[in-house]
Amino acid sequence: MLKFRFFTLAQYKQEEQWLESMAKKGWILSSSKYPFVYLFQKEQPKDMLYRFDFFSHPTNADECIHLYEEYGWKNIPSVNGFLLFCKPVSVNDRKELEPFSTTQSREEMAERIVHARLVPLTWVTGLMFLLTLYTAFRFAAGAVELDSLVISAVSFTVVGILVLSCWIQMYHLQKGIQNTES
Amino acid sequence: MTRSVLDKYIPLSEPAFYILYFLQQEDHGYSIAQKTRDLTRNEVLLPAGTMYGALAKMEKDGLIRTTGNVGKRKMYIITDAGKQILEKEKKRIERLYKNSKGEPVC
Numbered sequence: 001m002l003k004f005r006f007f008t009l010a011q012y013k014q015e016e017q018w019l020e021s022m023a024k025k026g027w028i029l030s031s032s033k034y035p036f037v038y039l040f041q042k043e044q045p046k047d048m049l050y051r052f053d054f055f056s057h058p059t060n061a062d063e064c065i066h067l068y069e070e071y072g073w074k075n076i077p078s079v080n081g082f083l084l085f086c087k088p089v090s091v092n093d094r095k096e097l098e099p100f101s102t103t104q105s106r107e108e109m110a111e112r113i114v115h116a117r118l119v120p121l122t123w124v125t126g127l128m129f130l131l132t133l134y135t136a137f138r139f140a141a142g143a144v145e146l147d148s149l150v151i152s153a154v155s156f157t158v159v160g161i162l163v164l165s166c167w168i169q170m171y172h173l174q175k176g177i178q179n180t181e182s
Numbered sequence: 183m184t185r186s187v188l189d190k191y192i193p194l195s196e197p198a199f200y201i202l203y204f205l206q207q208e209d210h211g212y213s214i215a216q217k218t219r220d221l222t223r224n225e226v227l228l229p230a231g232t233m234y235g236a237l238a239k240m241e242k243d244g245l246i247r248t249t250g251n252v253g254k255r256k257m258y259i260i261t262d263a264g265k266q267i268l269e270k271e272k273k274r275i276e277r278l279y280k281n282s283k284g285e286p287v288c
Contacts, residue, residue, distance in 0.1 A: 053231050055238070064234045066254045070212040071230040085230075099231030104195055108235050 001027065003038045009117050010169035012052040012082065023048035031077040032084065049089045051099050054109055056081040056116035081116060106177045110170065118166055125163045128156040187243050194271045197228050197236045202268045205246050205260040211237055
């Protein structure tokens with residue numbers, strides 16, 4: 001079954017929970033090779049643990065996957081530098097299985113997402129703003145049609161709102177990590 | 183070694199301490215985790231995410247280096263900078279331990 005679902009960069013915890021609730025209903029994720037697209041297979045309902053890690057560099061990603069596999073995790077093809085792992089679990093050993101044992105390592109994972117994705121996206125948003133400004137001047141000078149200005153302004157606004165909400169979610173995520181006992 | 187690297191690592195986190203300690207001999211991530219679990223009698227767990235994050239970061243900062251691959255496993259060993267940090271930290275922990283019992287530092 002193919003399913004579409006939108007999660008931002010800072011919603012990987014929600015995404016893990018959603019995948020776990022799908023597995024409970026017998027929908028086991030086989031891949032998520034494209035953003036927001038999830039391919040499920042129908043099996044017996046299972047208690048699965050899904051966990052993300054993040055490394056933007058392919059060498060790091062490969063090494064990281066090998067190490068997780070040694071710990072008994074299965075890698076599921078995923079996108080955007082996010083590495084997705086799963087493991088069938090029984091309820092009582094859930095905590096023992098967590099791939100991050102310290103607050104510091106959980107924070108560092110979130111930091112990697114901020115540096116490799118959120119910061120560059122913010123620069124892109126800044127450029128879109130400048131482009132909109134430039135188009136506005138050109139429109140005022142009568143050099144471009146209103147259409148160009150509208151397209152530019154609307155895309156800046158949409159991307160801007162998305163990036164801003166990502167930052168807010170990331171802030172809450174990091175606060176949450178700090179307040180969780182390791 | 184730069185001041186900032188020292189500041190970043192001292193005091194050492196538990197994962198970093200055990201990784202540096204066991205990498206005085208060439209080893210790989212999963213084996214370090216098992217040795218740490220045994221030595222601390224299950225007190226300190228170094229699961230996959232924590233382990234790889236720490237290895238990658240310490241390699242980047244020059245505290246450990248890779249010595250090649252055995253199969254798919256990546257092997258690591260401590261560097262001189264790493265040894266320096268480990269020694270510094272061992273002295274600090276020894277001082278804390280003595281002082282905690284009311285003994286002065288000798």
